[in-house]
Amino acid sequence: MISLQHEALHRVFRDNPELYTSVFKVLDIPFPSPTEVAVVDTDLTEIKPIERRADTIMMFTSLEGRHVVISESQSKPDERKTAAWAHYISHVHVKFNCPVTLLVICQDEATATWAAAPKTIGLPDWPTLSVRAVVVGPHNIPVIDDLAEAVNDVVLTMFSALTHARSGEVTAILEVLADALDTTDTTSAGHIAEQTEVGLGNTDARRIWRDLMATKTYRYQSEYAQMLRAEGEAVGEARGRAFGEASALLLLLDHRGVVVPDGVRERITSCTDTTLIETWFGRAVHATSLSDIFGVDDERQEKG
Incomplete structure (x- = not known):
């Protein structure tokens, strides 16, 4: 069952789009200044469905073009996410024909460390696909007490x-x-x-x-x-x-x-x-x- 806390951790980005810019700035990752922001339907189910629903998907439009950010709230390591995240990214990339970034939000360093490691599909020495997320958590979000x-x-x-x-x-x-x-x-x-x-x-x-x-x-x-x-x-x-x-x-x-x-x-x-x-x-x-x-x-x- 989806918990209230899980929902809140990604909805905070959906409800406050300016947080994307702030977080990417904290991480020192260039992020285009959006001229338009829109919420995208999170239902990624196909005609012959294995139901797939991402947490939050946002479309950013800037002078550089469109860019989609998929935000996922993660409370613990879960190896099943490799296939799920790969599906989300490829589906959104094909659907909108634009760059896609996966943002994973964690509340503990162990989960953040796991999420930050590249997730691969294919042969160990020759992966066909690699998923690399931008991970935020207590390890890289500053303590703001001023x-x-x-x-x-x-x-x-x-x-x-x-x-x-x-x-x-x-x-x-x-x-x-x-x-x-x-x-x-x-x-x-x-x-x-x-x-x-x-x-x-x-x-x-x-x-x-x-x-x-x-x-x-x-x-x-x-x-x-x-x-x-x-x-x-x-x-x-x-x-x-x-x-x-x-x-x-x-x-x-x-x-x-x-x-x-x-x-x-x-x-x-x-x-x-x-x-x-x-x-x-x-x-x-x-x-x-x-x-x-x-x-x-x-x-x-x-x-x-």
Whole structure:
């Protein structure tokens, strides 16, 4: 099942295209200045399908031409990815007839080291195909704990927090991120605050972020943060986590253009079963209507 954290780590690029430029600049890899950016359909299934879905695919148009970046969130080494990534790259290259870059996002150095090694298909001494990804993670994304630097690029600061989520330095990053967001417009800041919550996953860093949102007052604080502060400890850790995941689900539905009536919104936000919310989230990734998400549950209730 696709997790909320997995989804957040690549959607942060889709929702904030400027992050591509910032990350490639940090890695000292030339990246053309885009004049146009578009989200590309991630469904790479063919007529006789083995279903293949990349995480995020973005089309960049610059003076040099078009360029596609495939972003993949990777939580652990997985040798099956060699064939999957080769398929994504070749399919997109043929479909759009332009250069393709594979970007892999990791939150630990072991996975990043594995992902950075060339993946080959063919004879050991004469590979027919080699896949080489641009890998980002705690090994090459800087720790941003200076407020001036954070204010200059709040999205990169958020990504610094996500990639260093399991590092002892994450507290300092989150503190400057919280303060830096207070210098930007409240809508964008609230959105980034929610992305941070989801992207940190089930880590101590997430609890640190939740404490910052619940105990301090910022202009941008989003609904989930205000609720946590208002209800305090009475909410309980499990309830607060469920509300955070419900907020992420509503955010995903909004990005997918799925209209959520008040009754359904109440159903989502009042749910305290995090496993059920994650099930809904997994369905919502490719859903085009609410029935794609809740239809199975409703049918089971009717039969029961």
